[in-house]
Amino acid sequence: MTGLVAVVLLAIFWYSVENFTPLFFMIAFVAGIVLLYLAYRKVEDFIEDERSARITEKAATRTLQVFWVCFCAFSILAVMNLLDMPRFSRAFWLNRGTAVVPPEVLPLKLIGYFQLALLCLMIFLYVGFRIYYARKFGDWESDEE
């Protein structure tokens, strides 16, 4: 089911890029996640005991703790960049009206790449912490039986 949703989302992503309809992909992405969540709730033979819940909880908390620092650092960088408003160069003031174009504040494409990098960081952090806590709470302990 997850694979099917992923393939459909990939196709929609491709379509959205080709036709420049980002909103369509955003709606499809949210719908896909909701669909997966509803399907997950229907599964009955899946045991999520308190230990696995604790591993998830600890990994999520630690991820958030590290992530907000990274996100805050990036946000400060972005705000500082925004506050550094485009100034007209000295040449502009000397030759008023000539074609001196002020620099772009912060390229939107750059923000997109940064967001993507932050998202990847979040995923890597979560997986890393999950492996760490799973090991700590004995997920790969050898059996003596």
Next chain:
Amino acid sequence: MKNKIKVYRAMHDLTQEDLADAIGVTRQTILAIEKGKYVPSLDLAFRISRYFKVNIEEIFFYDENINGS
């Protein structure tokens, strides 16, 4: 926190899988508790002791030399 789950399992001739199924957790959780890698919640500790029909203190006991996780 130390425990005698392994001893009680042996007394009742149960495998980790049997006990896990009986109290509704995974076998890995029983293994982790037995090895002291995971300290169960009070609810789970009570379920285990009720299953063996003994008081909770007879299975779980606090060891001051070991830091709980």
